[in-house]
Amino acid sequence: MDVLKFLLIIGTGLFFIGAFGFLTRRNILTMLIAVELMLNGAALNLLAFNRYLWPDRLDGLFLALFIIAIAAAEAAVFIAIVLRLYRNMRTVDVERVSELKQ
Amino acid sequence: MVKPDWIGYALGAGALAAGLLAVTSRRILRAAIYLLFSLLALAGLYFWMQLEFMAAVQIIIYVGGIVVLILFSIFLTHQTDELLPLAGTVQRFGAALVVLSGGIGIFWLLRAVPPSRPDAAAPSVHEIGKALLSIEDTGMALPFEAITLLLLAAMVGCIVLALKDRTTPS
Numbered sequence: 001m002d003v004l005k006f007l008l009i010i011g012t013g014l015f016f017i018g019a020f021g022f023l024t025r026r027n028i029l030t031m032l033i034a035v036e037l038m039l040n041g042a043a044l045n046l047l048a049f050n051r052y053l054w055p056d057r058l059d060g061l062f063l064a065l066f067i068i069a070i071a072a073a074e075a076a077v078f079i080a081i082v083l084r085l086y087r088n089m090r091t092v093d094v095e096r097v098s099e100l101k102q
Numbered sequence: 103m104v105k106p107d108w109i110g111y112a113l114g115a116g117a118l119a120a121g122l123l124a125v126t127s128r129r130i131l132r133a134a135i136y137l138l139f140s141l142l143a144l145a146g147l148y149f150w151m152q153l154e155f156m157a158a159v160q161i162i163i164y165v166g167g168i169v170v171l172i173l174f175s176i177f178l179t180h181q182t183d184e185l186l187p188l189a190g191t192v193q194r195f196g197a198a199l200v201v202l203s204g205g206i207g208i209f210w211l212l213r214a215v216p217p218s219r220p221d222a223a224a225p226s227v228h229e230i231g232k233a234l235l236s237i238e239d240t241g242m243a244l245p246f247e248a249i250t251l252l253l254l255a256a257m258v259g260c261i262v263l264a265l266k267d268r269t270t271p272s
Binding site: 001002003004005006007008009010012013014016017018019020021023024025026027029030032033034036037040044047048051052053055057058059061062064065066068069070071072073074075076077079080081082083084086092 | 104105106110111114117118121122124125126130133134137140141144147148151152153156159160163164167168171172174175176178179180186187189193194196197198200201204205208209212215216217218219221222223224225229230233234240242245249252253256257259260263264
């Protein structure tokens with residue numbers, strides 16, 4: 001197997017594992033864990049293409065770097081919202097947080 | 103065409119196995135620890151691809167930052183000895199169906215991927231650093247500055263969100 005195809009298969013696997021977790025979990029923190037897996041799969045794809053097809057350019061590497069930076073910001077805001085939610089509702093189950101519907 | 107050796111296969115399989123355990127484990131603390139191992143295996147894969155800078159960034163930000171953040175919020179909001187509830191059967195089968203059809207579609211598309219260039223050299227940290235602050239056409243100075251602003255805004259937003267209300271006595 002070619003190394004590029006191998007890395008793309010790993011990235012695809014991580015992305016869909018994360019998608020499965022995002023669709024089946026009902027707890028907001030485990031959903032965050034699934035989203036992080038999906039972001040990592042995408043970053044691995046970009047890095048693999050950059051490294052093995054266009055080694056004279058760095059765009060894929062920077063895109064992956066910015067994905068990681070935005071993931072850090074996103075995780076921080078997410079955790080702040082979770083703590084706020086828990087303080088107000090005493091739960092982090094997304095099925096039970098439906099006050100806006102009423 | 104370059105073939106991966108057994109270290110690459112081991113790291114990739116480890117990342118996938120730990121990721122699968124992270125989304126299926128019914129104990130939330132274990133799910134977070136499996137995520138940690140999956141991210142570490144990915145960092146190992148970046149080292150194996152000779153992208154040392156990305157591996158270091160992965161370890162510092164993901165393993166050292168995000169996973170620790172997730173662990174702290176688990177300790178703040180959960181009884182860690184409780185099992186997570188299972189999703190409904192319809193939901194699980196639906197999710198598996200969506201994921202399997204999407205995954206098979208992508209694998210089918212992967213046939214068209216061109217072979218990797220055998221002469222591909224890994225970029226050095228020196229080149230990455232120079233390009234990150236360069237203001238020429240391929241330079242990344244503007245996105246770099248934009249991301250610093252984004253991080254600052256996120257930091258201020260987190261503090262505002264997590265502050266206790268002073269107006270409501272508790």
